[in-house]
Amino acid sequence: MLSSTNTSQKISQSKVFILWPKASASIGVILASFLSHHPWRKRGALTVINHPVLGSLVRETEYITHPTISKNKTRTLKREPYLPIISPMIDGLLTLIYLIRARRRFDICITAGIELGLFANFLKWFGITRKTAFVVMDYWPRRYKSTLKNKLYYHIYSWCSKSSDFVIDVSPTINGARIRDGIHIDPAKLIYAPHPIEPASKSYPPQEQLLPDSMIWTGALTPECGFELVINAVEIVRKTKPGVTVHITTYGEFPGHLQKAIEEKGVKDHFHFLGYIKDESEFQEAVQMCRIGLAPYAPGETTVKNTAGVGRPWTYMRNGVPPIITRVPADALEIEEAQAGIIIDYTKEDLANAILSLLSDDKMHENYRKKGVELSMSRSSVPVMTKLLSDLGFIVEDPETNIERNVEEP
Secondary structure: OOOOOOOOEEHHHOEEEEEEEOOOOHHHHHHHHHHHOOHHHHOOEEEEEEEOOOOHHHHHOOEEEEEEHHHOEEEEEEOOOOOOOOHHHHHHHHHHHHHHHOOOOEEEEEEEOHHHHHHHHHHHHOOOEEEEEEEEOOOOOOOOOOHHHHHHHHHHHHHHHHHOOEEEEOOOOHHHHHHHOOOOOOHHHEEEOOOOOOOOOOOOOOHHHOOOOEEEEEOOOOHHHOHHHHHHHHHHHOOOOOOOEEEEEOOOOOOHHHHHHHHHHOOHHHEEEOOOOOOHHHHHHHHHOOOEEEEOOOOOOOOHHHOOOOOHHHHHHHOOOOEEEEOOOOHHHHHHHOOOOEEEOOOHHHHHHHHHHHHHOHHHHHHHHHHHHHHHHOOOHHHHHHHHHHHOOEEOOOOOOOOOOOOOOO
C-alpha cells in the first residue's frame, strides 16, 4: 500500500481505482487506457467506474459501468435518469454497494469533480481507499448565476482540495487562481499534469493538397470559445481572399444565433457545417485538409478558459494544422514559446491579419506545422502518464505501451 512517506511502490503491486465523470474525457480516461494496456494489468488491479454528472447530462446516461481489468469482467448497474440533485446520491450508493460486495480495497482513488471528490474522500474514511487524488480540470468558482450556489461550490471545492492526498492540476494557472480566492493547498501534494495529446495516426498531407484558403473549427460553440469573432474576421478576410472557408465540426446542432449572425454579415457561403464526425479517421482527414485551426477564446474574468487546459489547439497541432489562438488560456504561452502557432489579442483585426498571414505565406505555414507537431509529441500519453504515476508515488516498471487513440475535450 502507499504509505504516508515518500516511499514509492511498484505499479505492478498496486490497486488503482479511477472514479470518473462519464461526460468528461481528460486525464482519467487516458490514464485508464494507459494502465489497461500496461503489462501489469494481470498482476495488479485496475477498477474504473464512470458516473453521470450534475445537470442536463444526467439524462443522457442510463448506465454506470464497472469494468475490472484485472479479472477481465465488466459489471453494469442499470440506473434511471433521476433528478439532478438526487442522481449523484443514487450513483454513490450503487457504487458503494458494488465495492463492498466485491470487497474492493485500493491504494489510490483518482477522481474529478466536486461530487466525486466528496465521495472519494468518503471512501477513504471507510477504508476502501488509502489515498485520494483530486483532478482539477478548471477552477471557476463563479460558474453559477446564484450567489448561494457559487458559495456552496467554493466551500465543497476547497474541502475536496484540502482533504485529498494529491491535487492534480491540468493547467499551470489554476493554483494561482485558487490562491487569489483564498484557497491555499500544501505545495507538497500539488501535481501538474497537462492533457495528454496523441500524435495523429495519419501523416498530414503536403501543402499543395490542402483545401485552398480553408480553416477548421472543432468542438464547442459556447460564447467563451469566440466563434462570433471568427464571423467578424471572415467579413474582413474575404475582401482579400474571396474563397476563404471555415469548416465546422461540433456536437449537436449549429446554434441559431450564430447562424443568424452569419446571414446578417452576408458570409453564409464561407461557412460549412460538417456536424459531429464520430469516426476518428474521418475526423483527422477533415482537420488535416485545412490550412488553419481556429481557437480564439474570449477573454473575461469569469471565463473558465483562463484556468482550464484547452484541447482544441492541440487537436490542430497533432494533425499538422497551425493554430491561431488568443492569449486567454495558459496553453497560448507554451504555443507561442514553441513558435507552433500565432497568438493574437481578441480583436477581429488581429484575427483577420493572422489568417491572411497563414493563408499567404507558405514558408511560415510549413514552419508552424512542423513546430506544432513537435510540440504535440512532447505531450503524448506515455511520458505524461508515466510522470503522473511517478508523482503519485508509483514506480512504472515498463512505460512502453500502445494506446490507439487519445480521448480529447471538445
